[in-house]
Amino acid sequence: MQELRTLIGKEITLEWRQRYALNGMLLYIVSTVFVCYLSFKLKANQLTPITWNTLFWIIILFTAVNAISKSFTQERAGRLLYYYTIASPQGIILSKIIYNSGLMLVLSLTGFGFYAFVMGNPVGDLWMYLVTIFLSSIGFASSLTMVAGIASKAENNGALMAILSFPVIIPMLLMVMKLAKNALDGLDRGSSSEEVMILLALDAIVVSLSLILFPYLWRS
Amino acid sequence: MKDNQNDTAQNKNIPRWGLGGWWKIVAVLLLTYTLYFGLMGTVPRRAILNESIRNVYFHVPMWFAMIAMLTTSLVYAIKYLRTNDLQYDLKSVEFTNVAILLGILGCATGSLWASVTWGDPWPSDPKLNSVAISMLMYFAYLILRGSFDDEQRRARISAVYNILAYAVFIPLIFILPRLTDSLHPGNGGNPAFSELDMDNQMRRIFYPAVIGWGLLGTWMATVRVRVRMLEEQAD
Numbered sequence: 001m002q003e004l005r006t007l008i009g010k011e012i013t014l015e016w017r018q019r020y021a022l023n024g025m026l027l028y029i030v031s032t033v034f035v036c037y038l039s040f041k042l043k044a045n046q047l048t049p050i051t052w053n054t055l056f057w058i059i060i061l062f063t064a065v066n067a068i069s070k071s072f073t074q075e076r077a078g079r080l081l082y083y084y085t086i087a088s089p090q091g092i093i094l095s096k097i098i099y100n101s102g103l104m105l106v107l108s109l110t111g112f113g114f115y116a117f118v119m120g121n122p123v124g125d126l127w128m129y130l131v132t133i134f135l136s137s138i139g140f141a142s143s144l145t146m147v148a149g150i151a152s153k154a155e156n157n158g159a160l161m162a163i164l165s166f167p168v169i170i171p172m173l174l175m176v177m178k179l180a181k182n183a184l185d186g187l188d189r190g191s192s193s194e195e196v197m198i199l200l201a202l203d204a205i206v207v208s209l210s211l212i213l214f215p216y217l218w219r220s
Numbered sequence: 221m222k223d224n225q226n227d228t229a230q231n232k233n234i235p236r237w238g239l240g241g242w243w244k245i246v247a248v249l250l251l252t253y254t255l256y257f258g259l260m261g262t263v264p265r266r267a268i269l270n271e272s273i274r275n276v277y278f279h280v281p282m283w284f285a286m287i288a289m290l291t292t293s294l295v296y297a298i299k300y301l302r303t304n305d306l307q308y309d310l311k312s313v314e315f316t317n318v319a320i321l322l323g324i325l326g327c328a329t330g331s332l333w334a335s336v337t338w339g340d341p342w343p344s345d346p347k348l349n350s351v352a353i354s355m356l357m358y359f360a361y362l363i364l365r366g367s368f369d370d371e372q373r374r375a376r377i378s379a380v381y382n383i384l385a386y387a388v389f390i391p392l393i394f395i396l397p398r399l400t401d402s403l404h405p406g407n408g409g410n411p412a413f414s415e416l417d418m419d420n421q422m423r424r425i426f427y428p429a430v431i432g433w434g435l436l437g438t439w440m441a442t443v444r445v446r447v448r449m450l451e452e453q454a455d
Contacts, residue, residue, distance in 0.1 A: 146384060147384070150364070150377055150380060150381050150384075153368075153373065153377050154364065154367040154368060154377070155367055160363070160364060160367060163360045163363055163364075164360050164364060164381065166356070167353050167354070167356040167357035167360060167385075167388070168357065168384065168385070168388050170353050170392075171350075171353075171388060171391055171392050171396055174396065175396075198395070202391065205387055205391075206384075206387070209383065209384060209387050213380045213383060213384065216301050216376055216379070216380055217376070217377065217380050219376070
């Protein structure tokens with residue numbers, strides 16, 4: 001527990017020292033939203049809620065892949081080796097997952113705020129939509145952190161990260177989009193419980209797999 | 221000494237299922253039986269499906285065999301991680317290759333069937349899309365393997381990805397399509413084949429077909445593993 005807290009603290013300090021990376025991610029999502037806004041500007045009133053929702057989640061997907069792919073590459077190999085001598089692999093992957101969940105939460109909330117600001121906000125049930133964003137942050141972070149770990153071991157990991165992560169994240173993305181659609185239409189919250197359960201189950205699968213598999217990954 | 225090692229490596233490679241190669245003969249017999257009776261036997265008359273119901277003997281067993289091959293590949297990936305024996309890695313990747321081949325055949329037979337019965341070779345159906353995603357995932361697995369030079373490293377990391385991919389594959393194939401509307405039987409409230417369309421006559425061909433395709437896939441994988449091992453010895 002203590003180890004986990006220290007490691008998360010380390011991640012935050014590291015991020016804070018390299019603020020340009022965080023600012024870069026924020027700028028990335030803001031400018032992507034702005035590009036979408038400019039592209040749709042003339043037809044903004046024709047944008048159906050489904051398109052609105054899909055566009056938002058695609059932006060989040062790309063942001064997530066970009067933000068999380070750096071979680072193993074921003075530190076030098078030598079320093080990673082040092083962590084591995086003083087911390088357990090489970091602690092490292094768990095701290096990275098928790099930290100990335102937080103990072104994704106910040107990014108997607110900022111993204112959502114700006115997106116709703118420029119593209120209009122047709123959301124019917126705002127709290128449910130925010131819950132969806134929260135769940136998606138955890139889900140994306142947990143599945144992408146492991147994939148980032150895999151991709152970081154290979155050369156040319158930028159392209160590989162996209163190839164490896166898109167198929168893995170699609171089931172989660174589909175569930176999130178469905179949940180977000182329910183929230184968008186302001187459906188009764190009870191009707192979304194099934195999606196929430198499935199999302200949580202997918203999260204549980206991915207996190208437990210990461211805990212089991214990461215010790216094998218770090219040894220190389 | 222070196223030859224000795226090679227010998228044991230080769231011997232371990234042949235699955236020890238009792239009498240050496242009898243199961244290969246069984247595979248040939250079962251598939252011949254399936255081909256003949258699948259095309260010539262009587263089938264129940266159903267609206268829309270008509271004669272295309274015979275595709276049940278080909279399309280469905282291919283998917284079953286693909287899932288079996290991927291499961292075998294997963295087992296070998298886990299075995300590799302436990303032992304660090306490169307042999308298991310080789311088996312794991314060859315079973316995946318066969319699974320991908322069976323998957324492509326399954327897609328082809330499926331889209332043939334779909335164009336006859338659903339009027340579209342690739343209707344927007346969750347099960348089809350799930351399968352397309354899983355195929356992408358396993359193609360990504362092959363690309364991931366290609367990006368390493370070091371054998372042990374490649375084996376370990378692709379084994380990790382293989383396990384991760386399987387964990388995504390199962391919900392994609394078995395859980396998500398059942399939640400939404402699907403054209404496939406057994407999904408989205410549609411009855412499965414066993415309840416409506418299959419009679420005992422068909423079962424007599426369907427089950428042998430499943431076993432036959434499974435055995436053929438295993439056979440192909442073992443041959444490929446052998447070729448790869450011989451290539452490595454030759455190097």
